[in-house]
Amino acid sequence: MAKKRTIRSIPQQRTPAREQEPAQRVQNFAEVNCGYTLEQALNEAERCLLCPEPACVAGCPVNIDIPGFIREISAKNFRGAYDIIAKSNLLAAVCGRVCPQESQCERLCVVAETLQPVAIGRLERWTGDRAITEHWTNVPYIERNGFSVGIVGSGPAGMACAADMAKAGCEVAVYEAFHQPGGVLRYGIPDFRLPNDVIDAEIGNLRKLGVRFECNTLVGRLFTIEQMIDELGHDAVFIGTGAGYPSMLGVPGESLNGVLSANELLTRCNLMRARDFPNYDTPIPLGRHVCVVGAGNTAMDAMRVCLRLGAQKVCCVYRRSEAECPARAEEVHHAKEEGIEFHWLTNPIEILGDENGKVRAMRCVRMELGEPDESGRRRPFPIAGSEVELQTEQVVFAIGTNANPIIGQTSKLRLDKRGYIEVDDNLATSMAGVFAGGDIVTGAATVIEAMGAGRRAARSIKRYLRIRDFDEPRTEAGSLFGIDLNEQNFARIRLA
Amino acid sequence: MTEPDRAAGFEILKREDFSDVAYSLVVHHPRMAKAARPGQFVIVMLHETGERIPLTIADFDRQAGTITLVVQAVGKTTKEMQQSCKAGSVLHALVGPMGVPSSLTGRRKVICVGGGLGVAPIFPQARGFKENGAYVIGVVGFRTKQLIFWQEKFETCCDELILCTDDGSAGIKGFVSDGIKLAIARHRDIDEVIAIGPPVMMRACAETTRPHAIKTIVSLNPIMVDGTGMCGGCRVKVGDTVKFACVDGPDFDGHKVDFHDLIMRLGRYAAQEKTAAQRWSENCRMKDQIVPAVRASPSPIPTTSDLTRELLDHLDPFEQVLGG
Ligand SMILES: Cc1cc2nc3c(=O)[nH]c(=O)nc-3n(C[C@H](O)[C@H](O)[C@H](O)COP(=O)(O)OP(=O)(O)OC[C@H]3O[C@@H](n4cnc5c(N)ncnc54)[C@H](O)[C@@H]3O)c2cc1C
Ligand SMILES: Cc1cc2nc3c(=O)[nH]c(=O)nc-3n(C[C@H](O)[C@H](O)[C@H](O)COP(=O)(O)OP(=O)(O)OC[C@H]3O[C@@H](n4cnc5c(N)ncnc54)[C@H](O)[C@@H]3O)c2cc1C
Ligand code: FES
Numbered sequence: 153m154a155k156k157r158t159i160r161s162i163p164q165q166r167t168p169a170r171e172q173e174p175a176q177r178v179q180n181f182a183e184v185n186c187g188y189t190l191e192q193a194l195n196e197a198e199r200c201l202l203c204p205e206p207a208c209v210a211g212c213p214v215n216i217d218i219p220g221f222i223r224e225i226s227a228k229n230f231r232g233a234y235d236i237i238a239k240s241n242l243l244a245a246v247c248g249r250v251c252p253q254e255s256q257c258e259r260l261c262v263v264a265e266t267l268q269p270v271a272i273g274r275l276e277r278w279t280g281d282r283a284i285t286e287h288w289t290n291v292p293y294i295e296r297n298g299f300s301v302g303i304v305g306s307g308p309a310g311m312a313c314a315a316d317m318a319k320a321g322c323e324v325a326v327y328e329a330f331h332q333p334g335g336v337l338r339y340g341i342p343d344f345r346l347p348n349d350v351i352d353a354e355i356g357n358l359r360k361l362g363v364r365f366e367c368n369t370l371v372g373r374l375f376t377i378e379q380m381i382d383e384l385g386h387d388a389v390f391i392g393t394g395a396g397y398p399s400m401l402g403v404p405g406e407s408l409n410g411v412l413s414a415n416e417l418l419t420r421c422n423l424m425r426a427r428d429f430p431n432y433d434t435p436i437p438l439g440r441h442v443c444v445v446g447a448g449n450t451a452m453d454a455m456r457v458c459l460r461l462g463a464q465k466v467c468c469v470y471r472r473s474e475a476e477c478p479a480r481a482e483e484v485h486h487a488k489e490e491g492i493e494f495h496w497l498t499n500p501i502e503i504l505g506d507e508n509g510k511v512r513a514m515r516c517v518r519m520e521l522g523e524p525d526e527s528g529r530r531r532p533f534p535i536a537g538s539e540v541e542l543q544t545e546q547v548v549f550a551i552g553t554n555a556n557p558i559i560g561q562t563s564k565l566r567l568d569k570r571g572y573i574e575v576d577d578n579l580a581t582s583m584a585g586v587f588a589g590g591d592i593v594t595g596a597a598t599v600i601e602a603m604g605a606g607r608r609a610a611r612s613i614k615r616y617l618r619i620r621d622f623d624e625p626r627t628e629a630g631s632l633f634g635i636d637l638n639e640q641n642f643a644r645i646r647l648a
Numbered sequence: 649m650t651e652p653d654r655a656a657g658f659e660i661l662k663r664e665d666f667s668d669v670a671y672s673l674v675v676h677h678p679r680m681a682k683a684a685r686p687g688q689f690v691i692v693m694l695h696e697t698g699e700r701i702p703l704t705i706a707d708f709d710r711q712a713g714t715i716t717l718v719v720q721a722v723g724k725t726t727k728e729m730q731q732s733c734k735a736g737s738v739l740h741a742l743v744g745p746m747g748v749p750s751s752l753t754g755r756r757k758v759i760c761v762g763g764g765l766g767v768a769p770i771f772p773q774a775r776g777f778k779e780n781g782a783y784v785i786g787v788v789g790f791r792t793k794q795l796i797f798w799q800e801k802f803e804t805c806c807d808e809l810i811l812c813t814d815d816g817s818a819g820i821k822g823f824v825s826d827g828i829k830l831a832i833a834r835h836r837d838i839d840e841v842i843a844i845g846p847p848v849m850m851r852a853c854a855e856t857t858r859p860h861a862i863k864t865i866v867s868l869n870p871i872m873v874d875g876t877g878m879c880g881g882c883r884v885k886v887g888d889t890v891k892f893a894c895v896d897g898p899d900f901d902g903h904k905v906d907f908h909d910l911i912m913r914l915g916r917y918a919a920q921e922k923t924a925a926q927r928w929s930e931n932c933r934m935k936d937q938i939v940p941a942v943r944a945s946p947s948p949i950p951t952t953s954d955l956t957r958e959l960l961d962h963l964d965p966f967e968q969v970l971g972g
Contacts, residue, residue, distance in 0.1 A: 412881065
């Protein structure tokens with residue numbers, strides 16, 4: 153083993169990633185952050201102190217062995233690095249790109265006490281990308297157990313659950329309403345942050361595990377959750393339908409032409425390829441001046457998409473201050489570089505139209521911050537008499553989403569007050585054999601949390617079906633002669 | 649071990665032309681045929697680069713495992729479908745049934761109204777009411793005699809059928825709202841009117857029944873993308889609430905719907921729809937040598953389409969599209 157790394161001996165500067173220049177990249181949809189080269193990855197890996205009791209791991213929602221995989225990169229055992237990540241995270245190339253590392257692993261990195269934190273996300277991405285180009289897949293020997301699991305929704309939660317259930321030997325079908333799988337990864341997050349090839353590669357890996365995707369399938373309407381168990385022969389069901397029911401603000405003028413949700417804009421642009429109109433048939437609204445309301449990841453994506461569609465001026469209107477902005481730091485930084493105009497502490501009160509019913513301006517009021525509210529963030533208050541009018545031709549709402557009502561409308565599942573699916577600690581719903589996770593349980597969250605929920609549900613489903621779970625740490629206390637007492641038998645095979 | 653994902657596309661078994669602008673497609677989808685209820689719709693994509701367009705399930709046959717769509721060729725996609733959909737060809741995507749099924753029980757006497765592209769969609773409702781024991785008065789409207797279709801189908805499930813044509817070449821001369829007036833004059837005990845067609849027509853129907861305080865349900869047809877409640881593009885004003893037509897509807901109380909709002913919003917892509925239709929018909933004229941150039945897969949570094957930029961400069965002439 154090489155000599156011990158200390159804060160003084162490691163490269164002091166965080167290795168910058170290659171990026172497309174702002175002026176160039178607003179003209180295209182290619183990736184902004186081009187990732188590390190091999191040398192850069194090796195250099196950055198050198199910056200990890202390889203702490204024996206790493207703080208960063210606790211910051212990762214799925215507890216990736218971070219120093220473990222970085223050590224393997226330094227040892228040039230790249231496949232080994234990938235295997236370590238893949239043990240906890242099925243979507244390395246995705247999460248390396250879209251996780252809010254600055255508030256998770258990198259926030260707790262010990263190096264960050266003195267220098268800039270190790271670029272864990274970029275290293276994860278580099279490893280994930282390498283796996284894709286080298287076609288590494290971890291397809292284990294799978295012994296079929298005769299169980300069948302139906303998964304509703306092909307976002308990160310559904311993908312993660314599908315992978316684990318397939319590895320456990322179940323037959324897995326993923327039902328997706330859209331004509332392409334991937335959930336928000338596909339329709340929401342634009343190519344310049346997460347290229348389609350990456351999603352295709354991850355979906356391809358699931359197919360290699362034997363997972364079957366049935367797109368164009370709206371569960372609840374084509375068949376119900378109850379029918380999945382009673383008629384389609386699924387022994388267990390996982391629901392990961394996301395939280396995509398966009399909120400509007402409720403200010404006058406919202407039905408004017410030129411007002412739309414970020415979801416609509418992004419779906420048209422990303423999934424339907426409207427940015428390539430008229431080579432693709434779906435149109436997309438175009439405004440020279442665009443105001444996007446909100447400052448989360450969705451808002452950043454919407455603004456940057458508008459720039460790439462040719463808007464001359466794009467403003468972000470957010471009622472709190474920059475400190476409360478919930479988007480990933482990298483996205484805000486990139487948005488600023490690209491020339492987005494930020495109007496912090498500003499809240500829309502009315503959208504004004506012209507005689508043809510098209511947006512012409514948005515009236516806003518300036519805000520100030522008061523005491524912290526239940527979310528712990530300081531509550532914004534309007535400042536009397538501070539109204540301003542922003543000229544704009546388009547208003548995009550990116551102010552959050554609610555629970556999609558379809559599953560609730562069509563099943564007897566118990567929902568919570570806000571319409572999300574109610575689950576217990578094991579992610580079991582009120583219906584036997586039916587589990588749920590991801591945004592449809594928590595409300596809009598993150599890719600990694602949705603993925604973590606999918607895996608957690610998979611563990612519960614294995615317990616429910618009494619399939620031996622090799623991933624679950626077994627407690628000594630609960631075992632007799634090393635055999636887990638909770639297990640009725642080892643690999644329970646369903647007799648047809 | 650791996651079963652392939654659904655075979656490429658959804659097969660069209662039969663096509664029938666009603667006129668130059670209207671045609672029906674019978675599509676194989678046993679599961680959908682089983683699940684479909686009157687009032688529901690599907691979303692169709694003709695090909696990989698196509699748009700998602702909503703179409704009502706105009707009929708379904710559970711035994712045969714088919715659904716029937718009746719389409720009016722009004723723009724790029726519906727005209728292209730008219731040209732390319734044949735028995736044996738496939739639709740790239742077909743998802744549904746979507747929307748809340750119409751409520752068809754507990755009525756004794758109803759009027760089912762269909763005009764323009766709403767004639768076919770009203771059929772399953774009329775049949776459903778009949779099956780539930782209601783007295784069904786059908787009112788269907790066409791511009792002229794040559795455009796009439798499905799008259800026999802309606803006759804089998806309607807106790808009375810009032811045919812209306814704009815020019816009086818068949819049935820009564822007048823709009824469907826005149827047909828409703830006639831029916832109301834004949835029957836004092838109508839529980840409900842259900843109307844499907846272009847927004848202006850549905851508005852006229854709602855205005856006809858308002859003075860009589862007869863409950864009037866309309867099936868709204870705003871622009872949709874996903875049809876699953878995810879984009880909000882289909883939002884409509886009903887009373888003082890905003891509803892998403894794809895998941896909360898498409899049926900709403902016609903006396904509460906803000907039709908002005910609906911009509912305004914239907915026109916929001918008029919300029920681009922025109923570009924698409926023009927470009928397509930030009931391509932058709934050049935015929936036969938078309939396709940590859942248009943359908944080329946996007947280049948590795950996609951650039952913002954020049955045409956899109958061009959459009960931006962000529963944005964506007966706001967066009968009010970009344971539909972149908
Ligand atoms: C624009 C945008 C940008 C984002 N950026 C980031 C980011 O940078 N980093 C990050 O960590 N998170 C980000 N998020 C959040 C993250 O994408 C979500 O938290 C995550 O995708 C949730 O995963 P999920 O599997 O629960 O649901 P989703 O990804 O929403 O997937 C649900 C899937 O289920 C399908 N579905 C829904 N209902 C049905 C039904 N009835 N039948 C069949 N299928 C159905 C949907 O079509 C969809 O494909 C972003 C979200 C958006 C919208
Ligand atoms: C619930 C519902 C049910 C419908 N049922 C039928 C039916 O049974 N038969 C039928 O012929 N038509 C039906 N329509 C209308 C049909 O969807 C449109 O005529 C079609 O989308 C037009 O597409 P285009 O490319 O041919 O024409 P375009 O030139 O693109 O548009 C023509 C007009 O159709 C409307 N339109 C365009 N795109 C959409 C869209 N994605 N969603 C909804 N409306 C759009 C606009 O008002 C536009 O002005 C229905 C619409 C809805 C919402
Ligand atoms: S069509 Fe997207 S929400 Fe209704």
